[in-house]
Amino acid sequence: MAPLDKSLIAGLPAFAGLSDEELDAILATARSARFARDRSVFAQGEEARHFHLLLSGHIRVVRTSPEGTQVVARFINAGELFGIAVAMGLSSYPASAIAAVDSVVLSWPNAAWSDLQQRVPGFSAATYRTIGTRLQETQATVMEMASEQVEQRVARAVLRLVQQSGRKTPDGIEIGVPLSRQDLAEMTGTTLHTVSRLLSRWQANGLVVGGRRKVTVTDPHGLVLVAEGRRDG
């Protein structure tokens, strides 16, 4: 395989300020791979030999319970680390990572982890922040599930996705990830039926426009009111 070009990672905040030589050294042990939509980068329970960085596309991180219930834990955006089981002292991946769209992933063997920590100043702190942020977000999800109605939770999930990957279109802001009603249900702990009903009502009230695996928000402010429980969708 040809050496990877340092321009791939030169622009990422995690590697800011490094010399060309250092970038090359970091990339020496990395491999890049393309994943078609719906292909799995790694599967829950699989032995974790690598950690990964998303170069382009979107990854859906999914946890499956022993009974088969699935929960979408988060979406990974370009530039983010994922599958860093090695950092958390885990020997196998606690969730599966599925390409939500065609994606390009850079992967290092776990052995490269300590090297990166030493070589890249601030890498360690940045990783702490990444994991810390995810912990905060996950705890926020727990709070929501404990205290809010389904309608508010779904509204929040949609707004979060808009922030993460919203794309301006003539009709409004479109979520840039193919997103089924089922996905939305798995992010909010409800059923696709309930999500579908909510979106239908929101659409009738001019808040969103739905489509097959697609949601476009036409009235973000109105949806914020719904998320805060200060307005009925």
Next chain:
Amino acid sequence: MAPLDKSLIAGLPAFAGLSDEELDAILATARSARFARDRSVFAQGEEARHFHLLLSGHIRVVRTSPEGTQVVARFINAGELFGIAVAMGLSSYPASAIAAVDSVVLSWPNAAWSDLQQRVPGFSAATYRTIGTRLQETQATVMEMASEQVEQRVARAVLRLVQQSGRKTPDGIEIGVPLSRQDLAEMTGTTLHTVSRLLSRWQANGLVVGGRRKVTVTDPHGLVLVAEGRRDG
């Protein structure tokens, strides 16, 4: 204040294998304090100037939503770090920490964080694991809330507490933290009424014995079956 004795922390895994001099140096910037039951070590939203280590007792970590709903995020046991906002790049505490019983806490100013990281080999990795573990646990909670019935969730919460702080008594295994029905409800996202009804039924069926702020598990195996949904309490 008299210097703290190194025997306080010598036995903790995080500081294993350090020389007496190093232990003294680490303790030089720490302060210990005693917190009576129900006193707060720090409050949600407060500026995070210190990080903490629990020497003895139990701490309840509580998040409160803008609307006032409370969720018990976790219990901290002796020997664990908590309030490590500094590691996650947060400037204020995301939750409150309340002494569940009389407790002794060792606190360092944030400035000591990087020092500890450099001075103590393996400290960084241990902290990653701590945060990583909490992330896993929190995500497991999300899964439970999305896919399980209230009865199973409460049973799991009780079993988890038994593991963390169970004390053998003639009647069975008693949870070593004063635990109201309200606390249990806040850990599982339900109401104290429902928890009370469940415990009453479990008691009638010989699984547990309840008391004021107290729960004793008399049939752990039976409770596991309830937690797994393979038996009705």
Next chain:
DNA sequence: GCGCCACTTTGAGCCAGAGCAAACAGCCTC
């Protein structure tokens, strides 16, 4: 040892949202 307060129990009614069922519509393949 009395009274109070915080915690707990139990009852009754109700409703958000799950489960079940069935029809419907983009979109891709051949």
Next chain:
DNA sequence: GAGGCTGTTTGCTCTGGCTCAAAGTGGCGC
């Protein structure tokens, strides 16, 4: 462009668990 998937919509029914209400009860302070 016909056929078949996969994803979506919508109606109906049923129920777990929340809400409101009120009556216990253990234990601490005085």
